[in-house]
Amino acid sequence: MNKNIGNLDKTIRIASALIIAGLSYFNIITGVLEITLLLIAIIFLVTSLLNFCPLYKIFRYSSCKKE
Template sequence: MKKNMGNADRIIRVIIAAIIAALYYTNVITGTLGIVLLVLAGVFVLTSLISFCPLYAPFGIKTCPMKKG
């Protein structure tokens, strides 16, 4: 797996995941929607940690800077 996520993308995903988690644990979002969003937040954190988004690969999207070579 080659990295396809830049630092800005990773930071934004972690911030969104933290917001979703805070909203879930303060009972602002509940029920099935809350669980689905919490799972999505977990996916955001996981993809941020490994710097790879599987949905970017088929479309050739890369948010990481290109290396000069």
């Protein structure tokens, strides 16, 4: 797997996941919306830790700076 997530993209994904987790923790979001957003948050965290997004690979996109 080649790295295709840049630092800014990684930061935004992690921040979004933390915000979603906070909204869930404080019961601001509930029900199906909560479950859906938590699944998205988990995907954001995993892709951030791996520095790889499968959708970026499919669309041949990379947010990494060109060397």
